[in-house]
Amino acid sequence: MIKKSLTGLALAGLLATTACGGSAQPAPAAAKGLRMTIWTSNEAHLKLFGDIAAEYTRAHPEAGPITFDPLPFESYTTTLTTQIAGGNAPDLAWILESAAPDFVSSGALAPLDGKLTEAGDLTPSSTKLWQRDGKLYAYPFSTSPFAVFVNTDLLKKAGQKPPAKGWTWEQAVASAAAVAAKEGKAGLVVRDFDYKNWDNLASLWRGWGAQAWSEDGRTCGFNQPEMVEAMTFLHKAVFTDKALPGPGTTADFFAGEAAMTITQISRASLLKDATFGWDLVPLPTGPKGEYSVIGQAGIGVFAKSPNKDAATDFLAFFSNPANSAKLAAYFPPPRASQLNVETLAKSNPLLKPEQLSEVVIGGIESGVVKPSHTGQAELSQTVRAALDPLWLPGADVKAVLDGVCAKIQPMLGA
Amino acid sequence: MGHAAFWTVRRRDNLVGYLLVAPQLLGSALFVLLPLALVGWYSLHEWNVLAGTFEFTGGDNYAKLLADPGVREALAATGLFSLGLVVLNLGLALLLAVLLNQRLRGTTFFRTLFFSPVVVSLVAWTIVWQFLLQADGGLNGLLEVAGVTGPNWLRGEGTAMLSVIIVQVLKNVGLNMVLFLAALQGVPAQLYEAAQLDGAGAWRRFARITLPLISPTVLLTSIITVVGSLQVFAQIAVLTQGGPGTSTTVLVYYLYQQAFQFHHFGYGATLSVLLFAIVAVLTIVQWRMRRRWVFHEA
Numbered sequence: 238m239i240k241k242s243l244t245g246l247a248l249a250g251l252l253a254t255t256a257c258g259g260s261a262q263p264a265p266a267a268a269k270g271l272r273m274t275i276w277t278s279n280e281a282h283l284k285l286f287g288d289i290a291a292e293y294t295r296a297h298p299e300a301g302p303i304t305f306d307p308l309p310f311e312s313y314t315t316t317l318t319t320q321i322a323g324g325n326a327p328d329l330a331w332i333l334e335s336a337a338p339d340f341v342s343s344g345a346l347a348p349l350d351g352k353l354t355e356a357g358d359l360t361p362s363s364t365k366l367w368q369r370d371g372k373l374y375a376y377p378f379s380t381s382p383f384a385v386f387v388n389t390d391l392l393k394k395a396g397q398k399p400p401a402k403g404w405t406w407e408q409a410v411a412s413a414a415a416v417a418a419k420e421g422k423a424g425l426v427v428r429d430f431d432y433k434n435w436d437n438l439a440s441l442w443r444g445w446g447a448q449a450w451s452e453d454g455r456t457c458g459f460n461q462p463e464m465v466e467a468m469t470f471l472h473k474a475v476f477t478d479k480a481l482p483g484p485g486t487t488a489d490f491f492a493g494e495a496a497m498t499i500t501q502i503s504r505a506s507l508l509k510d511a512t513f514g515w516d517l518v519p520l521p522t523g524p525k526g527e528y529s530v531i532g533q534a535g536i537g538v539f540a541k542s543p544n545k546d547a548a549t550d551f552l553a554f555f556s557n558p559a560n561s562a563k564l565a566a567y568f569p570p571p572r573a574s575q576l577n578v579e580t581l582a583k584s585n586p587l588l589k590p591e592q593l594s595e596v597v598i599g600g601i602e603s604g605v606v607k608p609s610h611t612g613q614a615e616l617s618q619t620v621r622a623a624l625d626p627l628w629l630p631g632a633d634v635k636a637v638l639d640g641v642c643a644k645i646q647p648m649l650g651a
Numbered sequence: 652m653g654h655a656a657f658w659t660v661r662r663r664d665n666l667v668g669y670l671l672v673a674p675q676l677l678g679s680a681l682f683v684l685l686p687l688a689l690v691g692w693y694s695l696h697e698w699n700v701l702a703g704t705f706e707f708t709g710g711d712n713y714a715k716l717l718a719d720p721g722v723r724e725a726l727a728a729t730g731l732f733s734l735g736l737v738v739l740n741l742g743l744a745l746l747l748a749v750l751l752n753q754r755l756r757g758t759t760f761f762r763t764l765f766f767s768p769v770v771v772s773l774v775a776w777t778i779v780w781q782f783l784l785q786a787d788g789g790l791n792g793l794l795e796v797a798g799v800t801g802p803n804w805l806r807g808e809g810t811a812m813l814s815v816i817i818v819q820v821l822k823n824v825g826l827n828m829v830l831f832l833a834a835l836q837g838v839p840a841q842l843y844e845a846a847q848l849d850g851a852g853a854w855r856r857f858a859r860i861t862l863p864l865i866s867p868t869v870l871l872t873s874i875i876t877v878v879g880s881l882q883v884f885a886q887i888a889v890l891t892q893g894g895p896g897t898s899t900t901v902l903v904y905y906l907y908q909q910a911f912q913f914h915h916f917g918y919g920a921t922l923s924v925l926l927f928a929i930v931a932v933l934t935i936v937q938w939r940m941r942r943r944w945v946f947h948e949a
Contacts, residue, residue, distance in 0.1 A: 315911050322700040322916060339914070343701035432806075433892065484806045485786035541703060615913040618893075625895035628806065 270301030271548050273329040273536070274317055278307040281506055282567055289563070293554045300547045314614065321345070326539050328548040332375055334533040335436060337366045338611040346374040346537040352549050354557040355572075363571035366606055367535045375535030376556045379568035381501035382600025383440040383530045385409070385521070389514040391496045395419045400497075400518050402595050406444055406470065409497065409521040413480035416496035423488030424480040428500035432484040432628045433621055439607050440499045440530045442467035444523020449608040449620070455649055457642035459620075460635070467523070468627065469634045476630045484628045501532050502597055503567050505587050517592045519600065531604035534568070569597055576601060612648065619644050687927070693920035700914050712921035722922070724897050725905035728812070732901055733880040735816040740876050741869070744824050748831030749857075762832070766825035773822065777889040780818045781805070784890070808898050811891050815899055819886055823879070827872045834868035835861065870941050874934060881930055902926055 277283070283305060290303040306327060308316045314336045320326055332340050340346055350356075350372050363377040389399050396419075397412040413424025430437040439449070445467035448458045458464055474480045482488050482495070490498035491507040499520065508515055520529065536555070538548045554560065561570045566584035570576065581593045588597075610616055623641040626632055697708045716722055747765055751758045768776060783789040784804040791801035804814045838861060846856050862869070884903045887893060893900035893908070900908070906926065910919025 318700050318914055319911055322698075322911075339701060343699065345701040345703070433894070483786060483803075485788075485803045487785070612913070618908060618912065622894060622896050622900075625806075628895075 271303045271329065271544055271551055272306055272327040273303070273331070274306045274308050274313075274320070274327045275331050276308055276310040276313045276333075279506065279567075283307070285563060285566070289555055289560050290551075293551055297547075297550070300551060303551065321539075326541065328542040328544045329536055329538050329552060331378075332535045332537055334366060334535075334607055335609045335613045335617065337375070337533070337535060338609050339613060340537060341367060341369050341374045342611055345540060347540040347542075347545055347549060348372040348374060349376060349538070349549065349552070353553050358558070358572045358574050360571055360573050360576070360601075362601070362604070363533070366533055366609065367537075375537035376552060377533055377535050377571040378556060378561075378564060379503065379532075379534040380571055380601050380604075381503050381532050381534075381569050382596060382604055383499055383520060383532065384502055384596040384600065385497050385499055385518050386490060386504070386508070387497050387516045387518060388490065388493065388495065389516050391416050391420055391422060391493075391513070393514075395496070397496075399516060400521070402519050403527075404518065404521050406441070406521045406523050410474045410478055410480040413474075413496055414478040417479050417482075420496075422493075423482040423486070423495035424497065425474075426482060426488050426490055426495045426498040428490065428498050428504070431487075432625075435620055435624055436607050436609075436617065437499075438471070439605070440520055441471060441523075443528045443530050443605055444521065444525060445470070446523075446525040450610065450645075450649055454610050457646045457649055459638045459641040459645075463525075465635050465638055468638060472627065472632060472634055475628075502569065502588070502600075505585070506567060508587060517588060517596055519596050527603075529600040529604040530607060531601060532607050569601060610649070616645055616648055619648065690920045690923050690927075693917055694924050696917045696920075698916040698920075700916060708917065712918050715918060716921050716925060721897070721900075721905060722902075722925070725900050725902045728897070728899060729881060729901040729903075731812060732816060732883060732899075733877060735812070736819055736880040736883075737873060737876050739816060739820045740824055740827060741872060743820060744827035744872065745831050747824065747828045748835055749861075751828070752832060752835045762829075765828055768822045769825045771822075773885050774889060776822055777818060777886050780814075781890055784814050784818075805891055806895055808895055811895055811899050815883070815886050815890055818890065819880075819883060823876075827876065830868050830872055831865065834865035838864045870937065874937050877933055877937070878930055881926065881933075902929075 275282075275286070286305050290305070294300060294303060313331075314333060317327075317330055353359075353373075353376060356373070359377065360380075363380045364373055367373055367375040367377055385400070387400055392399055392412060395412070395416040397415050400408065400412070409425060415424075416422055417424040427437050427440065436449070442448075442464060445463045447461060447464035447467045450456060450458050471481075475483055488494040490500075491504070491511070493511075493513050502517065505517065519527070522528070536552055538545055538552055542548055558572060558574070561572050562575055562580055562584065564570065565575060565581055569581075575581070576598055578590050578594050578598070581588075581597060582590055585593060620641055623644045624637065626640070627634065627637040694712055695707060695709060697706050697711070698704070751762050751765075785791075786803040786806070788804075790804065794801040802810050804810045842860050842864075843856055846860055851859065882903055883901055884907065887899055887901060887904045888907075891899045893904050902922065903926065906919050906922040909915045909922060
């Protein structure tokens, strides 16, 4: 008896794992209504989407209810692809810039040409990532520059000058180190980096002119002199100057725990109830002068969705000029006609005109998109693992970066 | 005598028996055997979820499996994890069981204390440990009080694996402890009395009476623990994401990365066939070995 139950137990246990290799769920019957996966669960964002959707369903009751399905940001693409694999794909989805090459090249998305309202207004820099063979596969609903939020109270307490446009990385690190040393708070936090999501470091290394891989995506850039110099600077800032909190240490700027943070301006909404003085300034200048990095997100319609046409129609409504102006409150618009201080100021009461013009408009005009590549997830994981030895005091920066290229060059060349 | 009735007692009994096991059998076929067969089928294909393509590639995934250095790293990490877990878990569980099998005040309290992590949600347990194990977390705070500068547990090559093992041991040691306790209480007291009269010391009594008599439980717990250790996932996903480097990328985590992060679902299925084979072989080996080291069977 015991033998039988044991074998059963062992079998059940191992099947629990092996079965998850890909169980085929039947596709749900074409339910009325549309579902869009998103990665924000911010109430203000959700309310705005809900309002736009409600307006659409009033005019198009046949489309049925529209639901927004927030998925956790950290595992967003993984969750989305798991839903697709399980036969439970949404009708529309937000897509991160890192996943753009895979989604656009795979044919998973339906082309949007001729469907969007006033598509000619979309800036070429915003649509570049979402095109293949001259066709547009997603609406670039957010083109958000990286900038530095500054806790001016903390800087003042530590006797540091508040930063302004044109400041340098040396100044940024010096101020951050001073706050860390005198106030016991974190200095500069590269938000969402956490010594894992290395693509966020593009907001630093572009100042040195470094890039993860060449424009054509075929040559590794990690062991190029610019990158070695930038990473040497970062390593010193973390481990010698203690200007950035080290690996395994968390600090939230928006809770007042850090002097500065590099993140996208869409985070400004987190400062609505801030209890400290703050400013928003462009990224510090590097040896190569001024630069700007942008993160992007697109909304695509799945080609296999049974509600493809209704979903495309809703996307056209969601992205029309009037709604684009509303969305601009959180997501910088891709429409050239709306990239001006007047439009942005109406929807961004938290930001001052000079912040909007220097950081948002200036950033979008000259910005380089965060690194992305086909097979990004695997590349990204390989780089993360190969970069790990760098996050130790006394690391040999050049050797580690050579190691990164040794690992990823075969994947890039393929 | 007429022709024999079709529904003999024997046949009727058999029918009732089959009907009784039918729901269980159906469930197993649907949720166990079918997915298992599908995994085997998927492993012969290249399945691109995004493009929606599903192409037969024969043994390509298996050839990739043999050539993939990532698999060797994952197997090494899995072996290290399993070994560490089994040794620490069984050792600690047996020690606790022997200690708590004494007739002393407070044993019920300690039994409950050590068992309680078993019923805590695995992810909640792991997230709490993640905070404790941060560079500036609770554990290093305690060490600081004692004048020791703790390592960055989840970031160091060796300490990351050690942390994952210990978090898992503390989570599940209570289950094995209870199983050992039950077994210990089934050992007849007169055997100890007789041995004591014959002049056997405490260690001798343990080695010659306790261990042989609880050997079926040792077998049970070792199988559960080994099989469980090969499936470790949530702890890795929460604590280290397979890092630093690939030092804690165990087979299941590697499988997850390949299938769900890199979209190689066919190759992911191939890796789960490998996992299935390993667990099956280990289980068979352990069953074979029981003849040698299990003293009696319940």
